[in-house]
Amino acid sequence: MCIDDVFEFGEIMPSFEVSMKNLEKLARRKFTEQDLEYAKAELEASSGDTLKLKSADTNRPDLWSEEGIARVIRGIHGVSKGIPRLAAKKGTKRIIVGASVASVRPFISGFVADGLDVTDEMLRSMINMQENLSENFGRKRSQIAIGIYSRKKMAFPLKYDAVEPDSVKFAPLEFDERMSLRQILQKHPTGVRYAGLLKGMAHYPLLRDAKGEVLSFPPVINSSTLGKVEPGEASLFVEVTGPDQQQVMVAANILAQAFSDNGARIEAVSSVYPHRTSMGTSVETPNTTPQKMLFQFGEIEQLLGIRLSKEETTRLLGKMQYNAKVAGTKVAVEIPCYRGDIMHPVDVIEDIAIAYGYNRIEPLETEHFTAGALDRTTTFTEKLRRIMAGLGFQEIITPILTSKQASEKMNVKEEMLELENPMTETYSAVRTSLLPSLLQCLSKNKNVECPQRIFESGECAIRLMAKDIIKLAACITDSGVSFEDVSSVLDALLRSLGLEYKVRAAHDPRFIEGRAGVIAVGGDRLGVIGEIHPQALNNWGLENPVVAFELNVSRLMEKAK
């Protein structure tokens, strides 16, 4: 029950810190909190020069850094327009990819960033970006893992292949001791954390330099020698591995753009595959060739409801870092290489709306009349609830998730509809009855004045069908309360609905033998009624008798037609 559950989807929103000083430097101007909204970033906290931001867009990893935010601010305020500069020097450096990684972690992309003066702050920011890209975008490194290395220590060409887990030993980060890949997964905290990604594999990926020195064991950990970056570094090598070549390239492009924005000179590195990939055999990183998209000019007005001139459209697209041309009835855009999220023209049109300003768009009322209505289950249940309240019962709301233990406290062994991945035993199954919930509620209210007359209605599961239906249950507790106290309530409820019913004596371990019955309406068993078994009362720690009934509202509704 989160206050922020406003149309959200259980995603972890990436958060990151930016330095205001750096942001202003990168944006080449001052900025306001509203500027952040254009970059879909929310200010979570600030202290001194540091702003803690949360990105609202889980599909825009290019926005999860101060470089990314600064790009948007530059565009919005016209400091720069169109696709930002990313000049990558063609190089001769290569990564030789072995055939053995094809079934393990097939793709790698890397580049060199020169002319840096790596400060503590930059190091922190780099690690932050690396974390967000690999944990969020890369789904806990399964899709994306990133390594950053000191360029000067290594010799090209690099070799990326897969080896047997015990065949190579090296000292991972934070450890002096040389360990085999298998040992790393068993002993190193980072190894233990990501061991699952390599589960069941006979060979593990390994990145080495021309001299055979280990750079890293992707996607797990860097070596403590070549894989360690320290302040003062002027030249870095950055690589990305993963199972999806497109995503690997987008992540590498995002990193290259960020380094470039910071003034680094980027030198491309080629990944040479033993076979042809969708991008070729020798694939250069970064890939700065923009993706192109063509759509009808009219689609903009059709989606947004605002009429823009062609010039305005081009200008707005430029603000959002597209290179755009509107010619005739068509819009042609070039998409910057760090954007992996554009799938359809609607993605580009949203950017037009953002650049135009959502708050400048005039609202419009919908024209057509529609008749509102409540669902019959809602109105029928509401009627029952109203009658129950009239009979002096207090409605309660309890969680739908419960546990086998709670159900068994009712003195009955029952198969439950269990969850595969419960977070806690207390909420590990879907309730099949409301009676345990009611008794649990009573057990929490032992010091509250009696009589207590409570009821609840809501979803319950039918285990075998893996379906849910609506039930309603009520109970009374007080010293000396007995069967007729609750049968009179059931009678009043069903008579109010104009339903004929019979209570037939039945055996039900939840109730006292001889004081339990099924409620039959039109020949169908639609509920139970009785005096709760003292064993169940003991189990719940209750000291007064409890009488209760439960009805299948979904079926009752059919009868009441």
Next chain:
Amino acid sequence: MAGYTLTEEGKKYLSAGLPEVRLAELLSSGPRSIDEAKKRIDSFSVALLWAKKNGWVAIENGQLRLVSQPKDMMHGKLKEVHEGRETDKESLSVLLSRRLVEEKRMTLEKQAQKLAGKEVTSLSRELIATGCWKDVKLKPYNVEAAAKIIHPGKKHHYAAFLDWVKSRMAALGFEEMRGPIIETEFWNMDALFMPQFHSARDIHGVYQLKNPKYADKLEDRWLEPVKAAHENGVAGSRGWGYKFDADQAHRLVMRSQGTALSARQLANVKVPGRYFSIARCFRPDIIDASHLPDFFQIEGIVVDEGLTFRHLIGILKMFAREFAGTEKIKLVPNYFPFTEPSVELVAYHRDMGWLELGGAGVFRPEVTKPFGLKVPVIAWGLGIDRIAMLSMGISDIREMFSQNIDFIRKKEVVY
């Protein structure tokens, strides 16, 4: 006797004699048949009852016979009552039980008169019926004293709030959608173009069922186009470009977002149409000490020819007016996997300042096209708990779902 008077029957017996005495007198001349006695004595059954009871008469072979001489006490007693003289209590009670004598109307008055000029606590039936309340002083109560506490039966305050929201939505022209809490990944995610590798779909984002794990076969007419949209795109989209797993689509989960209902509605939508639902949803990632494992979401769709982002803003403005009582809103760019453009609604509340009130967007073509829809669909969701807190003056979310009966009983009724 004062306070008593003869009934009509009593008066008759006073003049004609009591029937049992007359029967005894008849038999004093010798036994008679029952039939004959019936003819000669009116009120025969009363006569026989009392004559037998007094031991004066016996029945032998259908003949009535006098067995002892009657001692007529009762006639004298009737006379005493009639003349207003004292009579003994025992006889009086017999006369009263035989309904030969009754209490005088005046008695009530007399009783009431006894109270005249006095101060009384209870406003009795006698005082009201006789009008004697005019002659008494009704004792004043301490009306300012604390009242005795009783508890009305009522709806839970949050449930009552939800009832109110539902009725508002219906009044605004929205039709309610309902659907299962035990859902398939297909309706919960796939149909909303959330890729099968999306983080909200892993074990931290959605509860999966243990047994059974999979639902019955989904309809191919929906499954196939959705699969195609994911794999290679639809309507000008390039799609997610991965291999769609039909088994995963059948995986049973606990509904993790109310939008699942909107997805189901797409398969069965009217144009124009406005829909809403208040859905109970479940997510593993939100359990902690102050959170329930399930929560409510309100959301819905608007479907019509020619709908645009401007209409969406119009709808959001209406919600801000209806549920936060404000015209002052701000629209902030946002991201949802199934809408583009996407927007967050921030509304200004006079006491609480700027508040995130909801999210909305235009459904992506990859969401609507697989269901054969050719018209735009606006999707929206509101922060139901925030609205509840605003309208009920609750500041702690935990109060909303309290199971403390004492607290719930005392909670004021807002809706």
